[in-house]
Amino acid sequence: MKKLKNYIIVSAVLLSTLGCDKDFVEINTDPYAVTVINPALLFAGAQRTPLGGWEDEHTIVQHFVNPYNQGATLGFNFNEDIDLRSSGRWNSAYSGPGHVRLMVQALEILGEDTDRVNLKSMIRIWKAQVFMGLVDAYGNVPYSEAGKAVIEQIFFPVYDIDEAIYDDLYSELTGALAALNPGADFVSEDLFYGANSENPSANATVQVEKWRKLGNSLLLRLGMRYSKVNPSKAQSIVAEAFAGGVMTSNDDNAYVKYDGSLFTQGANNGLRDFSYFYYAAEPFVEQLKSTNDPRAQFILANFTDPAAVVNDPEPDTELANQFGVPIGVISTDLADPNGPYRGSRLGGLNYSQMNIWAIASPAAPDFWVTYAQTSLLLAEAAHRGWVSGDVRTYYENAIRADMQVYELYPATSPITDAEINAYLNEPGVLFDAGRALELINTQYWVVNLRNGGEAWANFRRSGYPDLQPNLFNNNLNGGFVRRMSYPDREASANAQSYAAAIAIRPNDLVSRVFWDTQ
Numbered sequence: 001m002k003k004l005k006n007y008i009i010v011s012a013v014l015l016s017t018l019g020c021d022k023d024f025v026e027i028n029t030d031p032y033a034v035t036v037i038n039p040a041l042l043f044a045g046a047q048r049t050p051l052g053g054w055e056d057e058h059t060i061v062q063h064f065v066n067p068y069n070q071g072a073t074l075g076f077n078f079n080e081d082i083d084l085r086s087s088g089r090w091n092s093a094y095s096g097p098g099h100v101r102l103m104v105q106a107l108e109i110l111g112e113d114t115d116r117v118n119l120k121s122m123i124r125i126w127k128a129q130v131f132m133g134l135v136d137a138y139g140n141v142p143y144s145e146a147g148k149a150v151i152e153q154i155f156f157p158v159y160d161i162d163e164a165i166y167d168d169l170y171s172e173l174t175g176a177l178a179a180l181n182p183g184a185d186f187v188s189e190d191l192f193y194g195a196n197s198e199n200p201s202a203n204a205t206v207q208v209e210k211w212r213k214l215g216n217s218l219l220l221r222l223g224m225r226y227s228k229v230n231p232s233k234a235q236s237i238v239a240e241a242f243a244g245g246v247m248t249s250n251d252d253n254a255y256v257k258y259d260g261s262l263f264t265q266g267a268n269n270g271l272r273d274f275s276y277f278y279y280a281a282e283p284f285v286e287q288l289k290s291t292n293d294p295r296a297q298f299i300l301a302n303f304t305d306p307a308a309v310v311n312d313p314e315p316d317t318e319l320a321n322q323f324g325v326p327i328g329v330i331s332t333d334l335a336d337p338n339g340p341y342r343g344s345r346l347g348g349l350n351y352s353q354m355n356i357w358a359i360a361s362p363a364a365p366d367f368w369v370t371y372a373q374t375s376l377l378l379a380e381a382a383h384r385g386w387v388s389g390d391v392r393t394y395y396e397n398a399i400r401a402d403m404q405v406y407e408l409y410p411a412t413s414p415i416t417d418a419e420i421n422a423y424l425n426e427p428g429v430l431f432d433a434g435r436a437l438e439l440i441n442t443q444y445w446v447v448n449l450r451n452g453g454e455a456w457a458n459f460r461r462s463g464y465p466d467l468q469p470n471l472f473n474n475n476l477n478g479g480f481v482r483r484m485s486y487p488d489r490e491a492s493a494n495a496q497s498y499a500a501a502i503a504i505r506p507n508d509l510v511s512r513v514f515w516d517t518q
Helices: 004-028 039-048 088-095 098-108 116-139 163-181 204-226 231-244 266-273 282-290 330-335 372-384 391-408 417-424 433-447 454-460 495-502
Strands: 252-254 366-369
Touching: 039 098, 039 116, 039 366, 088 098, 088 116, 098 116, 116 163, 116 454, 163 204, 163 231, 204 231, 204 366, 204 372, 204 454, 231 372, 231 417, 252 330, 372 391, 372 433, 391 433, 433 454
Parallel strands: none
Antiparallel strands: 252 366
């Protein structure tokens, strides 16, 4: 009887299953689930990832400083290897829902035989830019297996050698540039030159030409990285990029504009919300003051109360009244009214901060690759005899171009031609062939005020500007931070690959990436 009862139950289950089989898929499919993803939207998401915070590379190259040595704020101003400060680029570009994962997934969706050749080429170019920044910051990083946890179930990617990654980035850039096709797809979602960008292209032909200039400008940047380690290779790559056609005006700039409310520049919000921590660094302020830089009014500000900057919509921006915080000095010493420094002002320190209404506004654009950057690299390349053209012309065109883009920041007015011409004739700016490398690369430092990764990379490559090391302690052996350390969690989350990586290069702040030779 028991067997018969079990037989009846099993039969009923089978009949029930068979009876609803024709509706099984429909019943078990979420009608609201996303089943098809447009890879162009993933690409746009990668373009929107912010440039980076103020407290990391900007502090190393002495644009910016947080003088409070308390817990998480004990960072590069005190030569300390704090995970929060070293991991910012890693988190935004690699491990988080940022650049790498979005673009690897987008390329997988497109596949090998896609007819969206321009979208695929744009993704390859931008992915190369992202990995260039990761290598410049960390050295060896996961590359060939990066972002493939979902696609290939690679959960513990190996760290590739930095020099080998750079070789492949060259191949990716040149391959993607060759594949761009003005007769193929128009990528409307492209945030740089697409339909809804600040500088929209009329059609695929125009968009492809913009991306060709962007790709070659990145190739120029990559080539210049070799100037110390392999000058002949640098010359070859730079000449190839130049022949391919780089950016020629501000119309070619690759940037993302934020509206300040729905889409905000996240790093700038921090300057508003925790303002008493954050100040302009003395070397950068002195550079602007000593050259009467007309950009300074949009960069620096003295707020009535440094701890409540949002309450002061009209701060003092007079250049003569700006003072930067000395490097490696503790906040308590700076605030001491009987000490050698400027003391305190209401809730903060009596020093200049970044102008939160202009260059540090939540609505400020992120300039990723610009004509000004490109023209300065060309100035150095021409000085070295690697490309044709007049060094001074490249140099002055770059300065003029950078000043002209300031009108794209909120609460600014155009810098006039007269102001630019006066600046170009300042003793600390006036072109002098005997000081060409110093002048060019010091301007690169100024131009990259909001691209800390690029400013830091070029400082290590060129040795300019002539900054003095932070000697708060001897953690850096009397020098500068040469690379970021890997995030602490990598030691457990990707233990085997991490162990192999630090066996090749110590996980510290003073070992060097391959192109940064002594």
